[in-house]
Every structure is written in C-alpha cells, then in structure tokens.
Amino acid sequence: MKTRHSKTASKPLEIALGNVSVRIVPEQNVVNGATYERFTLIYFEGNERIRRRFSDLAKAKAEADLIVTKLANREGEVLKLSPADRAIYTQSVDLLRDLQAKLRAPDSIPLNYAVKEYADARRLLPACVSLKQVVDDYLVRHNQVREEKLVPDAVNEFIAAKEQAGRGDRHLRDLRCRLARFAAAFSLPVAQLTGPMLQTYLDDLDMAARSKLNTFKHIRTLIRWCVRRKYAPRDLLDELDGIEKPEAKPSPTLVFTPAELREILDATLTVRPDLVPAMVICAFCGLRTAEVLRLDWSEVRFEQGLVEVTAAKAKTATRRVVALSDAARAWLAPYVRSEGPVSPVNGENRLHDAVVAALRQCRAARKAKLPFRWKRNGLRHAFCSYRLSVTQDLNRVALEAGNSPAMIHAHYKELVPAADAQAWFNTLPPENPASGKVIPLPAIAA
Incomplete structure (x- = not known):
C-alpha cells in the first residue's frame, strides 16, 4: 500500500492499493470562534461518492487503509475472470477512459453506469434500429439549428x-x-x-x-x-x-334587417352625423370595419361612383374596387371631402360603442322598452347577403367583399328574402331630417 503525502499539510493526501485509491482532505472547522483541524475521507462506492470526517489524522489514515483494502479486494474478485472476460472488461474500461478524456469529464465513468444507460436506451428501440442510428438522426436534426434562441x-x-x-x-x-x-x-x-x-x-x-x-x-x-x-x-x-386541434363550431351569420339599418342611420344622423359615412360604406359597400377605419376620403371616388380599398388597407392585402349604389351616394353626398379619414373614431370597439350610444339615446327619447341589439359584423354580413340576393353572382360579390366565392356561398347563399334585399339598397336619407321624407332615387341596378 502506498501513501502519497502532500508537501504541505493543507493539501490532501492519497492512499492507494493497486488501481484503488482514497483521499484525505485536511480542513479547518471553526466552532464558537475556535479553530479545529478536521480530516475528510473521500472515496466511491459504485456511483456513490462517500465523505466521512475525522478529528484525528491517524484515525482517518487507519480508516482509509481499511477501506482501500476492502475496495481492492472487490476489484480482485472482479478480475478473477476468464481470460476472454477479463479482456472484455479491460477493453470496456479503456473505452470509457478514452470517452472521459474526450469529454474532459472531471470524474471517471463507471462501467455499470455506462451499461445501464445503454440498456435503458436499447429497451426503447426496435430490434432493427441501432443506438448509433438514433444518435445520427439526432445530430442531423440538431445540425439544422444554427442558433439557440429562447x-x-x-x-x-x-x-x-x-x-x-x-x-x-x-x-x-x-x-x-x-x-x-x-x-x-x-x-x-x-x-x-x-x-x-x-x-x-x-x-x-x-x-x-x-x-x-x-x-x-x-x-x-x-x-x-x-x-x-x-x-x-x-x-x-x-x-x-400531429397536434389535435379543437373543433370550433361556426357561429351563425347574423345580418341587420332593412328596418334596423334605417334605425342605425337615422340615429347616427341625429346624434352623431360624423359617423354616417362610415356606417354607410359598411352597409352599402361591404367593407370590414377595420378597412373603413383606414379609409381616406381620397379613396372614395364619388364622381366615378366607387370606393377603392388599397392592398395596404385590405385585410387580404389585395386591392379591390366597390361600386357606390344610389343609396350610398345619396347618404354620402353632404359629407364628401377631398381627403382625410372617413371615420372620426379610431378603433373598432370605439366606433361600435359610439353608434350604440346614439341608438340608445334615440330609443330613450322614444321611450322604447327594449335596447338595440348590435350584431357583430352585421352590416358587412348584410351587404354580402343582400348583394348576392340581388345579383345572384357569387364571383362578383366575392370580388366586392374581398372574399372567396366558396366563403360567400357557404355563409350568404339564400340567407335573406329577395324583398329585403331590395329594401336594403333602397334605404335612402330623409329629404329633411325633421320631416322623415326620403329622396326619390331609383333602386340599385343589379
């Protein structure tokens, strides 16, 4: 048995027997202001690191001699193998030592740990797939990642x-x-x-x-x-x-009736006339609320009778042009400007809240019992439904609405009566807001 002492008392000493060694590390322990020497014996039992402390160096050495002898005897028992088994054992240990050097691991890799890790991985794989194949696939997959990003x-x-x-x-x-x-x-x-x-x-x-x-x-x-x-x-x-996605049931397509449109336009005309152009373009041109909020008067070509929705302002990023019906032109005529935002309100919720507030005020003045029920996207849904009923042309309505013919067919086909469609596009402004008379303009052409 060899004992390799350190040159200074503050450094650890190593006690070895054959290929087995244990270490004794001197330390200082402070208790109630007093300093005492302490010696920690460190060794491995399989994969477990054992630490035992002694106050006396001689006792620590004696225990170290006993432990190193026991560990060496166990190693000797292992090496009482046949020449072929001994060769396999030593080759396996050498392979693990080479791996330890390559990984620059501070501690040796126990043979039983390596075998256990292999067995655990092997159990999860089909018999025809090697562990190296799996590792190769992993490396190919992760070589596709150029930078680690949280x-x-x-x-x-x-x-x-x-x-x-x-x-x-x-x-x-x-x-x-x-x-x-x-x-x-x-x-x-x-x-x-x-x-x-x-x-x-x-x-x-x-x-x-x-x-x-x-x-x-x-x-x-x-x-x-x-x-x-x-x-x-x-x-x-x-x-x-492969992710299982929830099945969302389609919500019903709710549209405003011609009578509800009349109430919306009359209420905004009475309480918030600055909101009339936005409501008119939603109702008679089918623009989405977000598109109307982005719309500028320079894109309302009143003399040409059309509204241009530029690609930058369309939800689908595709330019489209929608014709102004006679009713739309009649409502917009007093408000037309050369430039500036069509809607004075920013934000869909703010616009809807302002319109609903106007409706409530008018209903309160009439002492109506029931509140007005606002239908989300109801003006656009109404335009698509009534326009399809009038024209019977899926492709034309799809172009005007900025949608696909399949969507128009699925959501708006035969949704409203033809009579309501004619009434919708004949909802005209009063000649005099106080009189309730309408301007006798012709009906919209199909």
Whole structure:
C-alpha cells in the first residue's frame, strides 16, 4: 500500500492499493470562534461518492487503509475472470477512459453506469434500429439549428419582424396578446419544443375553441418562421401537423334587417352625423370595419361612383374596387371631402360603442322598452347577403367583399328574402331630417 503525502499539510493526501485509491482532505472547522483541524475521507462506492470526517489524522489514515483494502479486494474478485472476460472488461474500461478524456469529464465513468444507460436506451428501440442510428438522426436534426434562441426572445424578434413588414395594428395586437402568453409558458430554446408540449399547452388554455384555434395559428406561424431562421429543426413542423386541434363550431351569420339599418342611420344622423359615412360604406359597400377605419376620403371616388380599398388597407392585402349604389351616394353626398379619414373614431370597439350610444339615446327619447341589439359584423354580413340576393353572382360579390366565392356561398347563399334585399339598397336619407321624407332615387341596378 502506498501513501502519497502532500508537501504541505493543507493539501490532501492519497492512499492507494493497486488501481484503488482514497483521499484525505485536511480542513479547518471553526466552532464558537475556535479553530479545529478536521480530516475528510473521500472515496466511491459504485456511483456513490462517500465523505466521512475525522478529528484525528491517524484515525482517518487507519480508516482509509481499511477501506482501500476492502475496495481492492472487490476489484480482485472482479478480475478473477476468464481470460476472454477479463479482456472484455479491460477493453470496456479503456473505452470509457478514452470517452472521459474526450469529454474532459472531471470524474471517471463507471462501467455499470455506462451499461445501464445503454440498456435503458436499447429497451426503447426496435430490434432493427441501432443506438448509433438514433444518435445520427439526432445530430442531423440538431445540425439544422444554427442558433439557440429562447422562446421569449424568438417571440420578440418575430413580432419586430412583423412590425417591420408593415402588418396592421390589429394583427400586431393579437400577436402580442397570444404569443406573450405562449412565451411566458416556455422559457427554453425553441429547438427543445416538442409536439406533446404544444398539445398540452393548447389543451390547458382556458378559452373557447375558436380562440384556441386562433392561438394555434399564431404559434404555427411563429414556429415556421423559427425554422426558416434556423432556430428550430424542420421535424418540429411534422410534430405540429400531429397536434389535435379543437373543433370550433361556426357561429351563425347574423345580418341587420332593412328596418334596423334605417334605425342605425337615422340615429347616427341625429346624434352623431360624423359617423354616417362610415356606417354607410359598411352597409352599402361591404367593407370590414377595420378597412373603413383606414379609409381616406381620397379613396372614395364619388364622381366615378366607387370606393377603392388599397392592398395596404385590405385585410387580404389585395386591392379591390366597390361600386357606390344610389343609396350610398345619396347618404354620402353632404359629407364628401377631398381627403382625410372617413371615420372620426379610431378603433373598432370605439366606433361600435359610439353608434350604440346614439341608438340608445334615440330609443330613450322614444321611450322604447327594449335596447338595440348590435350584431357583430352585421352590416358587412348584410351587404354580402343582400348583394348576392340581388345579383345572384357569387364571383362578383366575392370580388366586392374581398372574399372567396366558396366563403360567400357557404355563409350568404339564400340567407335573406329577395324583398329585403331590395329594401336594403333602397334605404335612402330623409329629404329633411325633421320631416322623415326620403329622396326619390331609383333602386340599385343589379
């Protein structure tokens, strides 16, 4: 047995026997202001690191001699193998030592630990697939990732890119709201996301099915963007395809009746006449509320009888032109300007709230018992439904509404009576607001 002493008392000493060694580390222990020497004996039992403390160096050495002898005897028992088994054992230990050197690991890799790790991995694989094949696939997958990017950082960069691309304020607000919640849930690199993680996140969201679907669409767009930026492997897209998405039931298409349109326009004319142009263009041209809020009077070509929705202001980023009906021209005539915003109100909710407030005020003046029921997107839905009833031309209405013929057919086909369609486009302004008489303009042409 060899004992290798350190040159100074403050350094550890090592007691070895064969290939087995233990260390004694001198330390100073302070108790109630007094300093005492303490000696810690350190050795390994299998994978477990053992530390035992002694106040006397001689006792620590005696215990170290006993332990190193026991450990060496165990090693001797192991080496009482056949020549072939001994060769396998020593070769395995040499391989682990080479691996330790390559990994620059501070501690040796126990043989039993390496065998256990192999066995655990092997149990999970089909017999025809080797562990090396799995590792090769892993390396190929992760070589697709050029830069490790945390999910919160990727979300911020993604939204900044959308801002730079000029996406609309409403779209950006929706992105920030939905993806901020997603970023808060995953403080890990994007490349470490998995399909099961995303499935659990989607399932646990406390919201309606439609909102879950909208959230998932934003997450999918984010991940596709991350794959293009080399922040995530392409395999993550395959895992996205396997996610079970909630089934959102389509909401009913609610439209305003001609009588309700008359009440809306009369109320705004009486209480908020500055809102009349926005309501008229929604009702008779079918623009989305967000598109009307972006519309400028320079794009209302009154003399030509049309409204231009530029690609920059359209939801679908596609330019379209909508004709002004006779009723629309009659309502807009007193308000036409060369330039400036058509709507004096910013924000969809603010516009709707202002119109509903005008309706309530007028109903209160008439002492009406029931409140006016506002129908979300009701003016646009009404335009599409009544316009399709008048023209019977899916493609024409789809172009005017900025939608697909399939969507027009699915949501607006045979939704309203033909008589109501004629009445809608003949809702004309009063000749004198106090008299209630209307201007006798001809009906809209099909």
